[in-house]
Amino acid sequence: xxxxxxxxxxxxxxxxxxxxxxxxxxxxxxxxxxxxxxxxxxxxxxxxxxxxxxxxxxxxxxxxxxxxxxxxxxxxxxxxxxxxxxxxxxxxxxxxxxxxxxxxxxxxxxxxxxxxxxxxxxxxxxxxxxxxxxxxxxxxxxxxxxxxxxxxxxxxxxxxxx
Ligand code: FES
Numbered sequence: 001x002x003x004x005x006x007x008x009x010x011x012x013x014x015x016x017x018x019x020x021x022x023x024x025x026x027x028x029x030x031x032x033x034x035x036x037x038x039x040x041x042x043x044x045x046x047x048x049x050x051x052x053x054x055x056x057x058x059x060x061x062x063x064x065x066x067x068x069x070x071x072x073x074x075x076x077x078x079x080x081x082x083x084x085x086x087x088x089x090x091x092x093x094x095x096x097x098x099x100x101x102x103x104x105x106x107x108x109x110x111x112x113x114x115x116x117x118x119x120x121x122x123x124x125x126x127x128x129x130x131x132x133x134x135x136x137x138x139x140x141x142x143x144x145x146x147x148x149x150x151x152x153x154x155x156x157x158x159x160x161x162x
Pocket of ligand 1: 092127137
């Protein structure tokens with residue numbers, strides 16, 4: 001997928017990021033804070049945003065890219081409107097969460113870790129979500145689905161297409 005950001009359309013967002021960067025420039029961990037803020041503003045960290053941060057902070061682009069790709073909380077790819085996370089922690093795995101994940105991938109016609117062409121869904125595997133008693137568990141945005149049966153996946157997904 002080609003991720004070219006229209007810089008002129010995002011002028012206000014870059015200005016917002018610059019204002020934030022100016023406000024924290026003397027604090028610790030500036031790059032991490034900046035990347036978090038940038039992801040909040042843009043939804044992900046495209047190369048244009050990484051270049052902007054590199055230039056403004058006067059650090060190599062490779063360093064910005066390295067941090068942006070090292071930490072799982074950052075994404076350099078655009079995310080779908082709805083984020084689906086299927087827990088592959090031990091409790092969920094033994095209760096069949098891999099089947100849930102496979103069914104979602106088939107239903108959405110995407111691979112795990114990618115986004116549907118209409119940008120509606122991003123599918124990811126996650127670690128333990130902290131509600132093992134409900135295994136197998138998945139989350140769609142902030143909503144937790146417990147004891148998920150793969151055969152119910154089409155109905156669950158349909159709700160988010162409305
Ligand atoms: S292992 Fe899935 S919620 Fe804990």
